[in-house]
Structure formats: structure tokens, C-alpha cells
Amino acid sequence: MTRQDLDWENIGFAYHKTNFRYVANFKHGIWEDGGLTSDETVVLNESAGVLQYCQSVFEGLKAYRTRDGKIVTFRPDLNAERMETSAIGLEMPPFPRNRFLEAIDQVVKANSDWVPPFGSGATLYIRPYLFATSPVMGIKPAETYQFRVICTPVGPYFKGGARPLTLCVSDYDRAAPHGTGHLKAGLNYAMSLHAYVSAHAAGYDENLFLDPATRTYVEETGGANFLFVTKEQEIVTPQSGSILPSITRRSMLHVAEHILGLKVSERPVKLTELEDFAECGLCGTAAVISPVGRIVDHGREIRFPSGMERMGLVTQKLYDLLTGMQLGLVESPAGWIRQIC
Numbered sequence: 001m002t003r004q005d006l007d008w009e010n011i012g013f014a015y016h017k018t019n020f021r022y023v024a025n026f027k028h029g030i031w032e033d034g035g036l037t038s039d040e041t042v043v044l045n046e047s048a049g050v051l052q053y054c055q056s057v058f059e060g061l062k063a064y065r066t067r068d069g070k071i072v073t074f075r076p077d078l079n080a081e082r083m084e085t086s087a088i089g090l091e092m093p094p095f096p097r098n099r100f101l102e103a104i105d106q107v108v109k110a111n112s113d114w115v116p117p118f119g120s121g122a123t124l125y126i127r128p129y130l131f132a133t134s135p136v137m138g139i140k141p142a143e144t145y146q147f148r149v150i151c152t153p154v155g156p157y158f159k160g161g162a163r164p165l166t167l168c169v170s171d172y173d174r175a176a177p178h179g180t181g182h183l184k185a186g187l188n189y190a191m192s193l194h195a196y197v198s199a200h201a202a203g204y205d206e207n208l209f210l211d212p213a214t215r216t217y218v219e220e221t222g223g224a225n226f227l228f229v230t231k232e233q234e235i236v237t238p239q240s241g242s243i244l245p246s247i248t249r250r251s252m253l254h255v256a257e258h259i260l261g262l263k264v265s266e267r268p269v270k271l272t273e274l275e276d277f278a279e280c281g282l283c284g285t286a287a288v289i290s291p292v293g294r295i296v297d298h299g300r301e302i303r304f305p306s307g308m309e310r311m312g313l314v315t316q317k318l319y320d321l322l323t324g325m326q327l328g329l330v331e332s333p334a335g336w337i338r339q340i341c
């Protein structure tokens with residue numbers, strides 16, 4: 001398929017093969033020079049560390065086409081930093097941060113035809129990842145690794161307006177206390193898939209996972225962080241050692257505090273205080289912020305005053321500001337936008 005055949009509005013969120021990807025290998029204790037390739041296959045030993053013990057971490061970010069035709073990424077330095085933390089947490093050699101940024105620039109530039117036009121709502125999703133390639137059998141970290149950056153165009157997250165989601169409080173946990181919940185590792189997703197499929201089958205959009213130690217505090221969903229707005233327009237976001245630190249959520253907090261002048265706090269949020277909030281949203285790169293209208297905790301149902309028709313007022317303001325920055329319509333804090341071409 002070529003770019004011309006794509007219907008930007010309806011491509012959804014799926015893998016489309018694009019022309020180039022970046023590959024670098026770690027061997028004999030060093031990261032070798034990397035480069036672009038058109039080969040979309042990976043050939044691995046049957047006992048590669050990633051296959052046996054899931055030694056793999058990843059990142060996700062987007063390239064946006066701005067109103068004046070530039071192609072930019074949003075805070076990729078934070079992705080570089082987070083991938084370093086994730087790699088160290090899984091005993092993998094981190095890919096140097098400056099090379100991480102250059103690799104992304106190269107992939108986006110080489111696939112610039114695949115960056116959707118301004119105004120289409122579609123974007124180029126970028127997936128950097130790092131995985132263990134050498135064979136292991138005994139339990140230990142692998143000796144060789146591959147870092148790869150692929151990209152694929154993705155459609156607008158909200159087609160025909162944002163529809164508030166319904167979540168259910170899950171009986172499963174997505175991460176263990178003092179485990180890997182704060183790392184962006186594929187293994188966290190593998191173990192949340194059953195919970196995700198079960199929630200879908202029961203008619204819910206997503207799971208609300210509780211803190212795994214006491215099951216009384218709100219953590220996050222399978223792939224997005226919570227942001228709540230109180231009736232006094234204060235922004236509250238859950239604090240916990242097993243939440244993945246979302247770059248979107250951190251950016252929202254900054255914008256709320258420094259641009260909208262709102263009070264913000266990051267603190268443990270009890271499941272029992274949900275009904276006190278006026279608005280609820282899920283933060284992540286894919287949707288920026290998805291409004292949540294309803295949360296079902298077994299027999300108990302929480303309906304946020306913002307309702308099931310549209311985003312809450314504050315949520316909408318944050319969404320407009322952040323997407324405005326990404327599309328070059330709103331000035332952003334220094335260093336947030338990296339222009340690629």
C-alpha cells in the first residue's frame with residue numbers, strides 16, 4: 001500500500017508498513033553504529049532473550065505536521081529519558097539519549113511522505129523499542145540487544161468528537177508493588193491483556209486498576225494515566241510508585257498550573273473519593289486526553305457531572321492547549337517542540 005491509498009480519517013491505530021526503520025545493535029558491550037533500512041523483518045535465534053523472558057522495553061510518541069508545514073515531535077527528550085530508565089530496570093544497556101533523538105529524526109525524515117497532512121487529525125506514530133537478541137536459557141540478562149525505531153500513520157483518535165468512556169474497576173492488577181509498573185515494558189501489557197479483553201467482553205472501554213498492595217487507591221488504566229478535576233477546578237492526579245509516568249499527564253499538569261493558573265496536586269487518590277470529582281480524563285500520547293463519563297465498581301456506579309456527551313470544561317481546555325502546541329497553533333514552553341524538518 002502506498003501513502004496515496006490511505007484514507008487518513010479511517011486508518012485507525014494499526015501497523016502500516018512504512019518505507020524506513022532505524023536499527024542499531026549492541027554487541028561486545030557497545031552500541032554499534034546504526035542506520036536506516038527498508039527491511040521490516042527481524043531474524044532472531046529461537047532462544048533470544050526477548051522470546052524466553054520478555055526482556056524488552058518500548059516508547060511511543062508522534063510526529064505532527066504543523067499549520068505552517070513543518071514536521072515536529074513533542075518532548076522526545078522525555079521519551080529518551082524514560083526509555084533509559086526502563087532499560088536499566090530490565091538490566092538492558094540503555095541506548096544513548098542523543099542517539100535516540102537522532103534516530104527518531106532520521107526515521108521521520110525518511111518517511112516524511114507518511115506524515116499525515118495538517119488538519120487531518122491523523123499523525124505519524126513512532127515506536128522506539130529495545131529487545132534482547134542473544135540466546136538465553138538460564139535466567140540472566142542477554143548479551144546482545146537491538147534498538148529499533150519504526151513508525152506508522154495513525155488516524156484521529158476521536159472521530160466525530162470525543163465520546164466519554166465507561167471504565168470498570170478491575171479485579172486484576174496490572175503491576176506488583178515494587179515491581180515494573182513504572183517501566184514501559186511490553187511485559188506489563190502482556191499481563192494486562194486478559195483483563196482488557198474481559199472488560200471489553202463485559203461492555204467496558206477500559207479497566208481502572210487499583211494499587212496492588214491495598215486495592216484502595218486509584219492507579220491507572222492499561223495504557224493511560226488519570227487526571228481528575230475537582231468541583232473547585234483543582235487538578236488531581238494519582239501518585240504511586242507503580243504508575244507509568246505519562247509524558248502527556250506531566251505536560252497537562254504543567255499547562256494547568258502555569259498557563260491556566262489552576263491548582264494542581266499529585267497525591268494518592270482513594271477509590272472512595274471518585275464521586276467528589278467533577279471531571280475525569282485519561283492521558284496518553286494516543287488520545288492526548290480521553291474523557292471518562294462513568295466508572296463502575298462492581299455494584300457501585302460513579303457518574304461524573306461532565307456527563308456522557310462531551311468532554312468536561314477543564315478537560316477540553318487542556319486538550320485544546322496541548323494539541324494546539326503540537327500543531328503549532330499555540331506557543332509552547334521552551335524546549336517542548338523539536339522541529340525535524
Ligand SMILES: *Cc1c(COP(=O)(O)O)cnc(C)c1O
Nearest residue numbers: 223224225244246247248284285
Ligand atoms: C505509555 C503509557 C502511558 C502514557 O504515557 P505517555 O507518555 O503520555 O504516552 C500511560 N500508562 C502506561 C501503562 C503506558 O504504558
